[in-house]
Amino acid sequence: MALTQGFCAEGFEPVRDALEQQLASGEELGASICVTVDGAPVVDVWGGYADQERTTPWAEDTIVNVFSITKTMTALSALLLVDRGELDVYQKVSHYWPEFAANGKEDIEVRHLLSHTSGVSGWERPIELEDIYDTEAASARLATQAPWWEPGTASGYQALNYGHLVGEVIRRVDGRSLGRFFAEELAGPLGADFHIGTGPEHFGRIAPMVPAPDLNFDMSTLDQDSILVKTVTCPWLDMEKVNTADWRQAELGAMNGHGNARSVARLQSLVSCGGELDGTRLLSQATIDLIFEQQADGIDLGILTPLRFGIGYGLPHPDTAPLVRDGRVCWWAGFGGSMLVNDLDNRVTFAYTMNKMAPGLIGSDRSDAYLHATNEAVRSARSEVSL
Numbered sequence: 001m002a003l004t005q006g007f008c009a010e011g012f013e014p015v016r017d018a019l020e021q022q023l024a025s026g027e028e029l030g031a032s033i034c035v036t037v038d039g040a041p042v043v044d045v046w047g048g049y050a051d052q053e054r055t056t057p058w059a060e061d062t063i064v065n066v067f068s069i070t071k072t073m074t075a076l077s078a079l080l081l082v083d084r085g086e087l088d089v090y091q092k093v094s095h096y097w098p099e100f101a102a103n104g105k106e107d108i109e110v111r112h113l114l115s116h117t118s119g120v121s122g123w124e125r126p127i128e129l130e131d132i133y134d135t136e137a138a139s140a141r142l143a144t145q146a147p148w149w150e151p152g153t154a155s156g157y158q159a160l161n162y163g164h165l166v167g168e169v170i171r172r173v174d175g176r177s178l179g180r181f182f183a184e185e186l187a188g189p190l191g192a193d194f195h196i197g198t199g200p201e202h203f204g205r206i207a208p209m210v211p212a213p214d215l216n217f218d219m220s221t222l223d224q225d226s227i228l229v230k231t232v233t234c235p236w237l238d239m240e241k242v243n244t245a246d247w248r249q250a251e252l253g254a255m256n257g258h259g260n261a262r263s264v265a266r267l268q269s270l271v272s273c274g275g276e277l278d279g280t281r282l283l284s285q286a287t288i289d290l291i292f293e294q295q296a297d298g299i300d301l302g303i304l305t306p307l308r309f310g311i312g313y314g315l316p317h318p319d320t321a322p323l324v325r326d327g328r329v330c331w332w333a334g335f336g337g338s339m340l341v342n343d344l345d346n347r348v349t350f351a352y353t354m355n356k357m358a359p360g361l362i363g364s365d366r367s368d369a370y371l372h373a374t375n376e377a378v379r380s381a382r383s384e385v386s387l
Contacts, residue, residue, distance in 0.1 A: 015373045029355055135252070288344070
C-alpha cells in the first residue's frame with residue numbers, strides 16, 4: 001500500500017521516496033511536499049495523518065500552520081507594493097507610519113523591518129500571546145518602543161512581530177490589513193490555498209500541530225533582559241494555544257499562516273520565476289533583485305544563530321542551512337521544520353509542510369532529506385539537458 005498520494009514527474013521519484021521512508025519510520029506524522037520548475041509542479045505529494053491519533057488521513061486539501069514560512073508571504077506582499085511604486089524599502093518607516101519615529105526609531109528604514117535589522121525584535125514586558133492577536137493595538141505598542149540595539153548594525157530575528165511591523169506599513173500604505181491584502185492581491189489571483197488569518201470555514205481541514213518534546217525548554221536561567229530572552233519570550237509562544245480558533249483567525253504575518261506545500265510553492269514560484277507566473281508579470285526584475293541585497297550576515301542577536309538576510313528572505317549560509325545551495329537562492333524555514341527554498345538559477349521552488357514538529361529552530365533532518373533529494377533530482381535533470 002502506497003504511503004503517499006499525488007504525483008512525481010520522471011526523475012523526481014526520490015523526493016516521494018524520501019517522504020515515504022519518513023512516514024514508514026514514524027518520524028513523520030503527516031506532511032506535504034511540492035516542487036515546481038518554471039512555475040509548474042513536478043512533485044506534489046502528501047501522506048500520513050492529520051491528527052496525532054492517526055484517525056484522519058492527510059488529504060489533498062489538508063492545510064497546516066507553517067509558522068515562519070508566513071514571513072515570506074508577508075515579504076512578498078510588501079514587495080508587491082514596492083513594485084507598484086507605493087513603497088520604497090530605503091524610505092524611513094516613519095514616512096508611512098509617523099508614530100513609529102518615537103524613542104529613537106526615526107531613522108529606521110523599511111528594509112530594516114524586512115531584514116530583521118530594525119532593533120525591534122519583540123515587545124516590551126508585560127505582554128501575553130493573546131495581546132498580539134489585536135494587530136493594530138499590538139503594532140501601536142511597538143511604535144512607542146526604543147530599539148534594543150542600533151538599527152541596521154545586526155539582525156535580531158523578529159520571530160513573532162515581523163508581521164506586525166511589515167503589516168502595519170502595508171496597512172498605512174494600502175488601507176487594507178495584511179491578511180486581506182495578501183488574500184486579494186496574491187493568494188486569490190494565484191489560486192493559492194494559503195491564509196493569513198484563517199476563517200472557521202477552513203478549520204475542519206487543518207492538521208493540528210504536534211510539538212516536539214523539547215520545545216518547552218526552560219529559559220529562566222538566562223539573563224531575562226538579554227535580546228535573546230526578550231525576543232523569544234515577549235510574548236512566549238505557548239504551543240497549547242497554536243491550535244485554537246483565536247490563534248488561527250488572527251492575522252499574524254510572522255507565524256500563523258495556514259497552507260500546504262502546494263500553496264506555498266505556488267505563491268513563492270513567483271520569486272523563483274523572476275517575478276513572472278503564468279505569463280503575467282507581477283514583480284519586475286529590479287524588485288526581485290532587492291531580495292538579494294544583503295542586509296546582515298553574522299550571529300543573529302535574537303536567536304544566536306548564524307544568519308544571512310537579504311530584503312524579505314534569508315540568503316544561503318553554509319553553517320545554518322548547508323543544503324540551501326549557494327547562488328541566486330533565497331529561503332526560509334518555519335518553527336518545527338517546514339521549509340521553503342526559491343532557486344532562481346534553476347527556476348525551482350521547494351516547499352515542505354508538516355504537523356509533527358521537529359526539535360530546533362531552523363529545519364530538521366526530515367527537511368534535509370527532502371531538500372537533498374530535490375537538489376539531486378534538479379542536478380540530474382539539468383545535466384541531462386546540457387548533454
